[in-house]
Amino acid sequence: MKLTVTDVRKSFGATEVLRGASLTVREGDLAAVLGPSGCGKTTLLRIVAGFEGLDGGSVRIGEREVAGLPPERRGVGIVPQEAALFPHLSVARNVGFGLPRGSSGRTGRIEECLELVGLAGYGDRMPHQISGGQQQRVALARALAPRPGVVLLDEPFNALDRSLRVSVRDEVRAALKRAGATAVLVTHDQEEALSMADTVAVMREGRIVQEGAPSSIYAAPRDLGVATFVGEAVVLTASRGRDTVTCELGDLLPRRDGATGTANGTADGTGNGTASETGNGAANGTADGAANGSVAGNGAGNGTAGSVALRPEQFVLRAPGEGAGGLVERVEFFGHDAAVTVTLESGTVIRARTRGDVPHRPGDRVGVTVEGPVLFFAD
Ligand SMILES: Nc1ncnc2c1ncn2[C@@H]1O[C@H](COP(=O)(O)OP(=O)(O)OP(=O)(O)O)[C@@H](O)[C@H]1O
Structure with missing residues (x-):
């Protein structure tokens, strides 16, 4: 279902944490709320879930205003930072936790949800018998089981090590898409937000300052901060x-x-509206x-x-004498591409993304030019 958060305000004591946060997530979309630590992401999520009351504004799921409803009546599924599975319950019983006992179709729904997250056949295992990534997928299956209108994911990959994170991200995204779920992912990891989400909402100091497709936020940020x-x-x-x-x-x-x-x-202080x-x-x-x-x-x-x-992919490294002169400090080789750090004669340090077969070595003199249109922000 569509999620519409409008002008939500929240203070804890004298601290104003949400200052008119607005967010719209289309039905079936995965939206990432991306912002630095402390900007209010988790508070926003907790308000949507109903764990926290709001001081002003509205939260609608579909056409229904849910701001006054308790969490269990909102139709929201939650995937916490750490899977937080019940250790004494099997995977299947964890997934079925939010489904009424003895309801017809309960077993079928559990199996369906395990299949959605790619864990068909794992129902009889105990949480300690599966990996961290699999536990996170069971947490997602548990959140999806009661067919919530909206699924909320609070930094769900934090507890996973880096190598596992990318594959679990892909699996979680695929499962959400298979389920047709409307979802909000809270993260401070811009790569995660850009690579996973259909839309990204950039949050700063208690407000969403820009919402849009990942490519448009990257190409057309509204200000220097974004x-x-x-x-x-x-x-x-x-x-x-x-x-x-x-x-x-x-x-x-x-x-x-x-x-x-x-x-x-x-x-x-004038910018309540989002770009x-x-x-x-x-x-x-x-x-x-x-x-x-x-x-x-x-x-x-x-x-x-x-x-x-200037974005790293806009720098072009050339022969000395072409463009601004500089000295190659470092070459980081990633296989598919490379990053070359160059100190310009002015002292400015740039990091250029180049093809993997970069011919430069530290100590080389190069010329640097910029290609493509650039982002300018007036003071
Ligand atoms: N229950 C509370 N009582 C008092 N202050 C709170 C409470 N919950 C959150 N805050 C404060 O609100 C601010 C925003 O916190 P929040 O957890 O929403 O940020 P965040 O963007 O999710 O940060 P992080 O990425 O570090 O989790 C912080 O300054 C935090 O200390």
């Missing part, structure tokens, strides 16, 4: 001309889709991208001071 939090970026002082952005790496082409905004985003994907889409359709009132593309930006955010 740009640097979602994905790697080198930030340089820059000046915006009519058709160019000038920085120490030369005259670059600004993005012209209206995505460029201010460097401080909502820090001025939704629809909003960006609307800006895309304009001739000059000035729909959000930013300096980008509105012709008023001659000489405007600000910052440019």
Whole structure:
């Protein structure tokens, strides 16, 4: 079912933790709420689940307002950080925990859910007889069993070691999709959010500051804070001309889709609204991208001071003499690609993503240029 969280406010004593958080998740979508530690992600999830009351705003699941209902009447399934299975119950009995005893179809539903998470045939095992990743999938099967309207996952991969995390992520995503579940995943791991979710909601200081498809958040962050939090970026002082952005790496082409905004985003306290994907889409359709009132593309930006955010894949390493000069400090080889750290003559350090067969070695002199349109944010 669709989840609509509107302008939710919550304080603990004098501390205002949620300051008008709004989030919409379409039916069947997996949305990641991504934000730094302490920004209020878990509080938001607990409010949706009903474990915490709210001071203002609304939470709707489908068309139903659930803000006043106890957790058990909300139709919400929860996958906690650690699987938290009942150790004395078999896998099947754990999965069936939320299903009425003796109900017809109970056994069938348990089997169906184990199959959804790829653990058909594991029902008779005890939790200690399966791996950490499998335990997390049993927790998901348990959450899905009562057919909840929304599934909430609170940093569910934290307890797993890195090598296991990627495969369990894939399995959890596949199971949610097979179940057709509407789900919210809370995480501070941007790679996890970008790779797993249909939509990403970036949270900062108690508000969702931008919602959209992972690719659009990465390509068109609304401010410098989002740009640097979602994905790697080198930030340089820059000046915006009519058709160019000038920085120490030369005259670059600004993005012209209206995505460029201010460097401080909502820090001025005016930014309750989120930069939704629809909003960006609307800006895309304009001739000059000035729909959000930013300096980008509105012709008023001659000489405007600000910052440019450059992605690692935008740097091109060339022969010395081409572009800005620099010295290769480090080459990290990942097989499919590589990361090359270069100190420019100005002292600026950049990290370039290049093809795996990178010819450079530490100590080499190179030239650095930038390709593609760049993100500019006015001061
Ligand atoms: N029950 C509570 N009483 C008082 N303060 C609380 C309570 N729950 C949360 N907080 C405070 O609210 C703020 C947000 O906490 P929350 O757990 O929602 O953040 P988070 O984004 O999930 O962080 P993390 O990623 O570290 O879990 C923190 O400063 C926290 O100390």
